[in-house]
Amino acid sequence: MIRKIPIGQLLPGMYVVDLHKHWLEHNIWQRRFMIRDEAHVQKLVYEGIEEVSIDLGRGIDVPPPPPPPERSSTEFERKFLSLAERFAPGPRQVSLGEERRRAARLLSDAGSMLNELMIAAQIGREVDAARLEPLIGKMLESIRRNPDALVPLARLKTRDAYAADHAVATAGLIIALGLQQGLPDPEIEKLAIGTMLKDIGQAALDETLITKPGMLSQAEYSTVKSHVEEGLAVLEATSRLSETSVAVVLEHHERYNGCGYPYRMAGDEISAAGRMAAIVDTYDAMTSDRPYRQAMSPALVLRQLFEQGGTQFDPTLVSAFVRTVGVYPVGTLVLLESGHLAVVDELHQDNLLSPLVRVIYHAGRQQYVTPVEVDLSRKVGNHYGKIVRAENYERWGLSPLRWQPA
Incomplete structure (x- = not known):
């Protein structure tokens, strides 16, 4: 079905089939294309496009108007609700209390196994990524049954095991985001394996750099940034990783505006896996206590991520992530x-x-x-x-x- 809409209603995820403007009057060379992000919309506005036709069979429709609020909302809430209303939640399959008990045991097992893999990397032994697959499958099942159980529990960390706890927490977050995006289970599992192993290269660094309470010098920061390629080198030598998992390891520090590292990729140059990993990695790090700063509240971190959509992070994925964890996440x-x-x-x-x-x-x-x-x-x-x-x-x-x- 084809629908004609004003340019003001155009959203990422819509598939444009007609710009309703003569081809000599603009510089858009494609006739049919998917809207990637808000910057893509602004480019059409800049070219003087006033209305477009979209194909509902190949992209999303105009979302229904949100119900009138019962109270005054912040600008953050208004923007979030208008962008994320189209994402439908899944039903809970078990009680929250029951699933939390299962999730606590599962997180403990995952943390222990990841610690073993990190020690193996540190002493130069094989890092057998396949050992993570059964645990990740169980995490996927847990989050599908009730996403408010495992993800909030994973946010609680101990200072002695931050690296492993952070890896497990970000894996839980990316599983939840993958489910929210409707990705197939095999793809979600690849995302989670990459997220679990994304910081394995830190095993090659001096621990005092990772735990330094003050600001790093430029030389120290350059050394820390090397953990991305160090990690990939370790994993390529000892494991067979999928393309999706490799993308997470390589790109989780890339930023949407090209200011990340190690390759300063920007926009759609960064894979969807890398863009998703950047969001969950930042969220979990900012909501955790670190030697150089205290944890921030989840709601405040979500606000900052949302405000940085289109600059640091993919705006469409940020909206989806807010919808995944909630404006006020469990435990806030x-x-x-x-x-x-x-x-x-x-x-x-x-x-x-x-x-x-x-x-x-x-x-x-x-x-x-x-x-x-x-x-x-x-x-x-x-x-x-x-x-x-x-x-x-x-x-x-x-x-x-x-x-x-x-």
Whole structure:
């Protein structure tokens, strides 16, 4: 089906079949093409294109208008909801509590195995990437059953095992993003293997560089950047990796505007796998405690990623990622209109701004309250109001480990 729309409704993922302008009046040489990103849309605007026809059989349709908000939204929320509304959530297959118990054991096993592979790389032995495949298959099954279990648990790390924990967490995130994008399981598994192994090259670096609390010198930073190609050299010598997995290892530090490393690739020069890996790697690193800075709240990191869509990151994939983890991810501390602090326990995929939360603290009185579960999406029985903003646990002297959903 062909639909004619004004240029203002054109979105990445739409397939253009007619520009409705004589070919001598613009510099677009292709007659039919997929819209790649927002920059592609702006190029058409610059060329004076005012309306286009799109093929609904080969690309997405104009998304339906979002329902009117029940409260004033931030600019971030408005932009996110308008871009991501078309992504349909999948149903939960088991309870959150049951899946969290399974996920905790699975994450422990994955971390242990990855530590073994990192030690093997450090002492020059074979890195058998195939050992990860059964674990990644189980992670995929877990996230499919209930994505609010494994991914939030994986965000909790220990200082002694950050490298392995980070690798496992980013694998969980890229699996969730791959499922959200509708990718086939074999492709998602290749993405996850690459994400698990993307920092294996750090085994060849001086550990003091990786854990240095202060700013790196230019020479030190150049050395750290070498971990990408060092890792690929180790893996190529000892493992058979798919093209997708190799792309993740090589490109997870590339940036959409060409300012990344090691090859300063830009836009569609970076594979979809590399663009996805860049988002999950940055998100997990920024929401984790590091020697040189404290962790940032997931909601704040998502806001920064969203604002950097089109510059640092692929804007379409950023919108999809926000939809994957939620505007207020599970485990986030939030301030409610009542003045209470609450922890996000579970998301409503059809109402991401009103999750199920556990009220634990009164910010005004600065004292704990008897924990109570509140469904913010309910209009009756909710005496706490809506979410005002995300908060940091450290600001209020609260332990994120103690109050994570369990």
